[in-house]
Amino acid sequence: MKSKQIFALLFLLLAAIGCGKQTNEVPEQILPPSESYEAKGDSMLYGFACDGCSDSVLVFMPDTISDPISYNIINATLQRHVFGSPKVGDKVAIQLSPDGKEVLMVVDIDDLKGTWTYMVLPESRMKPVEVDSEIKVTPEEQHEIDSFIATLMVPREYGMTLKRDFTVQSVGGPPRQTSLDEESPVVYPRQRRYHEWHLWNGKLILTNRGRHALNDSTHPAHLVNDTAEFLMMYRDTLMLKFKDFERGYSRKPDSLSVK
Numbered sequence: 001m002k003s004k005q006i007f008a009l010l011f012l013l014l015a016a017i018g019c020g021k022q023t024n025e026v027p028e029q030i031l032p033p034s035e036s037y038e039a040k041g042d043s044m045l046y047g048f049a050c051d052g053c054s055d056s057v058l059v060f061m062p063d064t065i066s067d068p069i070s071y072n073i074i075n076a077t078l079q080r081h082v083f084g085s086p087k088v089g090d091k092v093a094i095q096l097s098p099d100g101k102e103v104l105m106v107v108d109i110d111d112l113k114g115t116w117t118y119m120v121l122p123e124s125r126m127k128p129v130e131v132d133s134e135i136k137v138t139p140e141e142q143h144e145i146d147s148f149i150a151t152l153m154v155p156r157e158y159g160m161t162l163k164r165d166f167t168v169q170s171v172g173g174p175p176r177q178t179s180l181d182e183e184s185p186v187v188y189p190r191q192r193r194y195h196e197w198h199l200w201n202g203k204l205i206l207t208n209r210g211r212h213a214l215n216d217s218t219h220p221a222h223l224v225n226d227t228a229e230f231l232m233m234y235r236d237t238l239m240l241k242f243k244d245f246e247r248g249y250s251r252k253p254d255s256l257s258v259k
Contacts, residue, residue: 042200044093049086049108058086058106060094071103083233084108095202105202107230112204116238116249117159117171122152122186152186159249160194160206168194168206192226204228204240 050059050068055077061068071094076082081104086092091109096102159171173191196207208224231246232239238249 044095044107044199044201046091046093046109049088049090049092051088053086053088058092058094058103060092073103073106076103076106080232081105083230084111085235093199105230107199107202107233109199111233111235112238113162113164115159115161115171115252115254117157117252118247118249119155120158120189121155122188124149124152125185125187156188158191159252162197166196166198168197170194194226200227202230204230 045060045062047060047062047064050061052059052070056072056074058071058073059068060071073082083105084090084092084107086106086108087110090111093107093109094103095105097104157172161169161171163169170191170193173193192206192208194206195209198205198207204227206226206228208226209222226242228240228242230239231241236251236253238251240247240249
């Protein structure tokens with residue numbers, strides 16, 4: 001067995017013992033910090049939730065394989081800065097006060113993973129038509145007009161799947177554009193398609209790797225980061241605040257097992 005595999009197994013064994021777990025569940029192996037969590041300037045600490053967690057206490061074992069630490073998180077809970085519900089074995093990130101004594105924020109990374117979606121409606125391309133005031137529209141004709149417009153205003157599901165390897169898969173969105181799209185009476189908003197995600201100082205960073213205009217390997221892809229603040233995160237609900245807007249998401253039930 002290779003030395004790296006031995007080290008990985010030893011890490012998992014020590015993690016399970018340190019948390020004092022009462023079940024057979026073992027936290028999944030995490031990637032080395034350089035490939036997973038740590039980013040330049042990130043002040044968050046990463047590790048596992050251990051036995052004894054509650055609404056007022058977080059028993060936290062850093063991924064440096066040190067002993068678990070019990071933190072009082074009452075203030076963070078009252079401030080609604082606990083995002084997710086830390087359970088034994090969950091990967092969590094915490095942000096401490098400058099003196100290192102108080103937890104300012106908790107993010108359950110395992111609760112964050114999964115598929116989050118939202119619904120969008122198209123916008124009409126049809127311009128208002130000026131109708132002669134003498135022309136009368138009967139209730140039946142108005143009903144037909146309203147029904148026709150309603151058939152065009154079909155909601156579509158947009159969203160993203162945050163995966164365990166910190167990649168993102170887009171969900172839904174408008175289909176590929178065709179020549180017929182210009183003739184359609186409605187148009188759907190464009191969807192920003194992300195490729196990677198990570199946490200940084202209590203925020204969610206979503207990265208789009210755009211293709212270089214020259215489309216060759218000698219020119220790196222153009223990276224665009226969108227930064228979002230956590231406003232709310234429960235089992236089925238996620239609310240994020242971007243620079244110019246807020247967006248609410250619903251979790252796909254079949255994505256609860258995405259870890």
